[in-house]
Amino acid sequence: MAFIPIQRRGVADQVAEAIRDAIVGGRYRAGEALPGERDLALQFSVNRNSVREALQRLEAIGLVEVRHGEATRVADVLTTAGLHVLPYLIAPGGRLDPSWLFDLLELRVALLSFTAELAAQRATPADLAAATAAVDALAAATDPSTIADLEFDLFAALVAAGRNRVLKLVGNAVRNVFVHHRALFVGLFPPGPVDVTTHRAVVDAIQRGDAAAAREAGRALGARLLVRS
Numbered sequence: 001m002a003f004i005p006i007q008r009r010g011v012a013d014q015v016a017e018a019i020r021d022a023i024v025g026g027r028y029r030a031g032e033a034l035p036g037e038r039d040l041a042l043q044f045s046v047n048r049n050s051v052r053e054a055l056q057r058l059e060a061i062g063l064v065e066v067r068h069g070e071a072t073r074v075a076d077v078l079t080t081a082g083l084h085v086l087p088y089l090i091a092p093g094g095r096l097d098p099s100w101l102f103d104l105l106e107l108r109v110a111l112l113s114f115t116a117e118l119a120a121q122r123a124t125p126a127d128l129a130a131a132t133a134a135v136d137a138l139a140a141a142t143d144p145s146t147i148a149d150l151e152f153d154l155f156a157a158l159v160a161a162g163r164n165r166v167l168k169l170v171g172n173a174v175r176n177v178f179v180h181h182r183a184l185f186v187g188l189f190p191p192g193p194v195d196v197t198t199h200r201a202v203v204d205a206i207q208r209g210d211a212a213a214a215r216e217a218g219r220a221l222g223a224r225l226l227v228r229s
Helices: 011-024 037-044 048-060 083-090 098-122 125-140 144-161 165-180 182-186 197-208 211-228
Strands: none
Touching (some): 011 037, 011 083, 098 144, 125 144, 125 197
């Protein structure tokens, strides 16, 4: 089977990204009207079709509301958007929004607790091996960048062990935020060595099949990062 030729990045994509960044950066507020298609086309030096396509893409991800014959308005992302916009909200314009970071880390506490509990009920020997390997590597790590990667590797291993497809998608969204703003998260981890007592408590509880203990150990593990923020 032949591959389809790679297409160059479209003008509409670039326009959509610029408008998206303006919205999440606070230039336009929820309910506020964007400039009309003609005005946007002039500002971007593109044709109106490209602007129209860009707005349709932003509408599809819940950032704007497009109504025929009316101005396109910025949507309230908390009621219309999904997790895919989170990487752009947490650090609009490359500047950290501490409130979004706190909310994300607070959710991570709950996710680690829940995933550890599910893992204790559903983990396979291969899942246990992956989680143990991540903790063993953490015990030997001292570089903050490596530590950050391994912390998320453990999180991913627990999510996989939970065998919950929706949870896996949520975990993917959290991982995407990490990938998008890696330097930001690396800064949360001081140089090692890492105290992996809590990490091992999670894995040990999973190995024993003790869901309650895994849940509490997972919560304690998540809280460590929350406190550092």
